[in-house]
Amino acid sequence: MLTNLLHPLLLLRVVAALVVAVLVLVGARVAWQVLLRWQISRASEGQLYLERRAELVATLVQGALVMTIAGLALTVLAADRLAPSIRGAMCAYGVFGSTPTGFFALGTSAASAAACALWVVLHRLDLRLATPALTRRKFLALLFVVPLVLTDLVAQLRFVLDLDFTVVASCCSTSLDGTVAAVERAAPAGARDLASGVALAAALGAVLAALFTRWRPIAAAAYAAGALSLVAAVAAVPAVLWVVAPYAYESPHHLCPFCLLRADAGGLGWPLFASLFTGTLLGVALALVESQKRASGASAEAAAMQRGLARWAAAAWLLALVLAAAPVVRYLVLSGGVSLFGAHG
Amino acid sequence: MKRQLALIGYALGALSRRRGRSAAVTAGLALVVGLFGSVLFLGDALRAEVEAGARYLPDLSVQRLVAGRPALVPTDVVGAVRGIPGVRSVNARVWGYLYVPPISANITILGATGREATLHAAMVAGRSLRAGERGACVLGAALAEAIGVEPGDEVSLSSDVGGSDATVHWLRIVGVFHDASALRTADVLITSDADARNLLGVDAGLATDLAVSLTTPDEARVASEKIALLVAGARIVDKQLLRRTYALTLDGRGGLLSAMLLPALAALLLLAWDRLTGLSEAERREIGVLKAIGWEVSEVLTARLWESLLVALGGATLGVLGAYAYVFLAQAPGLAGALYGWSALYPPLRLTPQVDAAQALALIVGVALPFVAVGLVPAWRAATLDPDHALRGGA
Amino acid sequence: MSIEKESPAPTAAPAIDARGLTKRYEDGVRRREVVSDVSVVVPQGALWVLRGPSGSGKTTLLGLLGAMVTPTRGEVIVCGEPLSRLRDHHRTRARRRLVGFVFQELALVPGMTLTENVLLPLVPEGGATNAQRAHAAALLERFGLTAFADTRIERLSGGERQRGAVARALVLSPPVLLLDEPTAHLDAARVLEVVAMLAALRDEGRTIVATTHDPRLADSASVDRVLDLADGKLVEN
Structure with a gap:
């Protein structure tokens, strides 16, 4: 409308x-x-x-x-x-x-x-x-x-x-409208562990690859930073959905990543998603610059630029990891090490 | 970073060298941001007020209609409703309006159901009612002030039954509510269920409505359907729905006001474009100097954009402060009526300041960024002036 | 490439090596060739003068030599740096380091103090370092302007402004200094001062080229060579 x-x-x-x-x-x-x-x-x-x-x-x-x-x-x-x-x-x-x-x-x-x-x-x-x-x-x-x-x-x-803002029936009486529950499917433990494991490993890998690129801007490191950033970004979606959000809400069935944006989750979603997005972009940027190194005809200049980008890429991914881990660590400290999802969580 | 700081320093100097114009543009921007900001602030403050009010609403209120008019609800269905899965509790409430001649106003009489304990924290003076306490009441601060009473006093209220059955009831005031939200407590008088029935003429076995609390609010739909089968002519008010209706109404009105303000924004942007495109002779010379002494195009451009951005930020900050003062200190004279027409029923509403990131972002994206964007092309034009042309032109 | 170097070390390369410089202005249907096929090699540590009547293309040629004006044809190499072949922003950056320019109209920014004007070329590099501030102060002292350091440009006399403009041109210690009509509107005593100043700067190893139609400058004994320009062409002398 x-x-x-x-x-x-x-x-x-x-x-x-x-x-x-x-x-x-x-x-x-x-x-x-x-x-x-x-x-x-x-x-x-x-x-x-x-x-x-x-x-x-x-x-x-x-x-x-x-x-x-x-x-x-x-x-x-x-x-x-x-x-x-x-x-x-x-x-x-x-x-x-x-x-x-x-x-x-x-x-x-x-x-x-x-x-x-x-x-x-x-x-x-x-x-x-x-x-x-x-x-x-x-x-x-x-x-x-x-x-x-x-x-x-x-x-x-x-x-x-x-977007449909219409309210059926008069303003105050019930319209008996359908309630779409957010996402109420609990994730199978295996998929949850896989997603969070991949996201964690790829993000850590992206940090290391970026740091390596900063130290020595070689092609393998730059491409690895790009690829790992992409993998981490893709895996981060289920990882946030199945692990970070439930821990932030301390409820194994609360799977909504968008609720993390709200004040009751401390607005954690804003810096978390921003750093994920920034880290991914900078990782891909490292690979992009690498791909243009030969065409540029000035690999020293390209490498200098990569060093600058790599520092920020590593910082963004580290921040994302810290932010994502914060609610999990907080819960584990408060619960004395008991997983939110039970013994095999 | 150091370079940007140096360029910002230069931009600040340039703005102060043309301070008349900078001030005029900043003021224009502040005005537009202030107008938009007022609408946003007021809308959000009202929304927050509604949200705060909704917190005290039951998940479902079950009323009854007979011939399309509100009627009393028989309390014998309470047990059956309580038996519906997902229903946590059911309270048969007695409430209604009573005309009080000395203050020429209707007040809201509310029969205590034992759930008023939540109000205890909001007590200004005295205490809350004890369970089943007869002949006593607590009332809203605005009402207490209007009647001119305080805890310990007694008020006389004439029952609403009419005719020869009307009797005078004396109620001792034991407490007064805080009116943090005038919407909720201003004109309310809470007394025992029995006293409320007497005052309002509601017979035993009937109630004004049923307040239903659910274990999960998401099940409102299912519970509503089942209640509708139990209570003939039921009219069920869903809290979520009520909140939505309020939010939509406020959004719609706010949007309409914002849309009406768009011409003001357009005029400002046009003015900004005009100002930025037409470089003054002094500016043209200054840019020529910068180019001549070895500033790159991008450096001149950045300096010019910093000028725009500083003006935009200054104007936006002033506008936001102005809007804040207008809405929350002055209570939005003139604008308030357009946004909450229905609240004329209520006593004056002290708005609680509500400012959040959404509003700031909205104002920046809506006004400040377009202002800077409008300056992009003129800034580029200025920055690509040939140094010798710019200098000779001004010689 | 040595674009980023603090100050290029003296090499065998000439300070300015201009080859076949031509500048043509076109507006609408009119086309005017202001400088025609000028080739000139200025050695390091020389004080040269470009002489010619007004309208002879002196100022444009000076702009071409300093890579301020883009040639229609030809190229200019300053201290071994092929400025006209560089991309716009690289050229500008190189020019900032290599060439100091003093305009006839001085091109100081009114509303700023003398010191602010002198430090203006340093702003895009992140502002002046302490050493650069000290250098600027030393330049002002050298030109007798210390008392006016915090004075706004519009309150200075013509001579003070001119020396201020020279100080600004030298703040980044460029090896080449170009001046457009430095003695215009000056009385005889002032002209001698300017000549002495240019000679002193030359003696420190700078390469200086100044345009003039003023015989008091052109005929000065301190000048190493005079090039005559007529209708945009060099005249053999």
């Missing part, structure tokens, strides 16, 4: 997606012009003109990056705050689940933030180089960001318009 746009948070979310789309589209248009006219070897006024247009593109995309991050936070926040207004939704999970596009919109939000961030990494790498060896690639890459942010805009619009 169009009136859904009257909700301030939803309106802002759509506006943010719109601003991102406009910024990236304008940037892509300029990038396209640059691609058509770029000549690497000549240092002429035309070249200068193009370099300055390139600076414009980068400025616009960096602006878009800030907006996508804000937009991602807004998506989650809006869903969290709207829970009381949606039939059967106890937290953001229910809100996302209440429309077919909900989780998709969350995914596109994260994807466009990630795409803009990785593009900025590529841009920063390009700026470090003495020759514009990566400039063409950089602008070509931007053309792939465009469909992503457009998809996000459409997804946000669909999500916002699909």
Whole structure:
């Protein structure tokens, strides 16, 4: 319903997606012009003109990056705050689940933030180089960001318009509405242990690989950091769902990761998800820079950049691990070492 | 980091060199942020008030309708309702409104059910009722003030039965509630079940409604269905539903107000665009100087964006403080009516300050970031000026 | 590459090696060639003067030599650094280190104090270090400006501003100093001071190129060489 746009948070979310789309589209248009006219070897006024247009593109995309991050936070926040207004939704999970596009919109939000961030990494790498060896690639890459942010805009619009705020029957009498219980399936112990084990191992591996990259930026370490970050990010979803959330709520059947965003869980979800997202992005960024090392023709510059990124990647993953472990450790200390899930938990 | 700090220092200097304009733009931004912020703050404060109120509501209240009008509920169904799986407790409540001529107002009479102990902590003076205590009452602070009584005094209330059966009841005041939330306790008088029945003319065997508490609120739907089968003409109020209705109404009204404010935002952004695009001669020269002495395009650009961002943050902070003062110190004159029309029934409402990350983020994304975004292209234009052109143009 | 170096060590490379510099301005249908095919090699530690009537392209050529103006054709190599071949931001950074520029209109920022102006080139590098502050203070003292360190630019006299502009051009200790019409509007005594100052800076090993149409500067004995410019072309002398 169009009136859904009257909700301030939803309106802002759509506006943010719109601003991102406009910024990236304008940037892509300029990038396209640059691609058509770029000549690497000549240092002429035309070249200068193009370099300055390139600076414009980068400025616009960096602006878009800030907006996508804000937009991602807004998506989650809006869903969290709207829970009381949606039939059967106890937290953001229910809100996302209440429309077919909900989780998709969350995914596109994260994807466009990630795409803009990785593009900025590529841009920063390009700026470090003495020759514009990566400039063409950089602008070509931007053309792939465009469909992503457009998809996000459409997804946000669909999500916002699909939300059903209608209250059946008059305001005060019951509508006998269906209650969608959040996620009430308890995880099988095996899957739970596997997911948390993989997430823990991969995250630790990502930290080590990042630290190794910082020490010696070799290809294997950088690619390992990227791959382990991705694995850890994927495994983190069930691990948070099945382990961190139940421990945070001290109830083996409370499996909702979105409830971690709420004040009664100390808002743990915000820093936890932020550090997971940042760690994943920086890990992938290490691999991205590695993949461009040869093309850049200046591996020393690329390595210097990797050293900088690696430090933050390791820090983000460490923070994520500490935050994820905090509720588990707290529970185990309070319970004297007894697992929340019984003897074999 | 050090570089950014140095650029921020430069940006601050640049803003103070053009302080008239900086102040004007900051003020404009503060105004818009203040308007949006007021709507958000007020909406959230009211929502919090509703949430706080809902905490005291039963999970389900069972009322009865006869011919579409509220009727009393026979208490003989209590046992059957209590037997429904998932129902933790059932209280047959007696409550209603009583007109008190000396203060020309209706007050809410509530028969004690033994669950008022929660109010004990909120006692301003005196104590709460003892179980089954006759001829005594506790009342809300606003009501106590209106009648001009304090614990130890007695109030006389004329029963609502009418005609020759009307009798005068004397109730001794044993306690006064705190009115932290005026919504809940302001006009309430709690007395024993028997006294309430006498005052309101509710016969034994009947109740105003049934307050049902559930073991898990999620089972409200199932329990409602079963209760509806037991009580003829039942009208069942679900607490969750009530909360949702309030939230939706407040959201909708707040959204409408926000939408009406959008032109103000658009005007501000247009103004900002205009100001930022049209570089003054002095600015053009200054940027020429920076370029000439070896500032890179990105450095000039960053410095310009810091200027925008500092103005945006300054304006947003001022706007938020202004909105806070307007809503919570001044109680939102003018705006309040638009958001809570229905509360005219209630005595004046002291809003409890509610500010959280969502509001801050919303204001930053909604107003401050677009303001900076509008400055991106003009900043780039300025930063790519040729140093010799900029300098000669100003010579 | 030695872009990041504090101050390039003197090498055999000339301070400025300009090859076939041409600058053409186009606006609409009009096209004007301000500098035509100028090649010049300035050795290190020299004080040269570019002389020519106004409109002869002196200022543009100076801008080209200092990589401030992008050539339409040709290239310029400063202290071995092929500035015109670098990407825009790399060139700017290299220029900041290698070339100090003093503009005819001085290009100081009004509203800032003299010290703030002198330290302005250091802002993008994270602000002045203590050593750099001391260096700036020493420059102000050298040019007799210590008393005006905290004075706003608009309160300074023309001569004070000019020396302030030179101090700013030297704050990053560049090996090359370029000045546009440094003696314009100065009386005879001041002109002698400026010439003495330039000679002293040259004697410290800096390479200095100044444009002028003022014979008091061009004919000074301290000047190592005078290049004559007419209609954007070098005139043999």
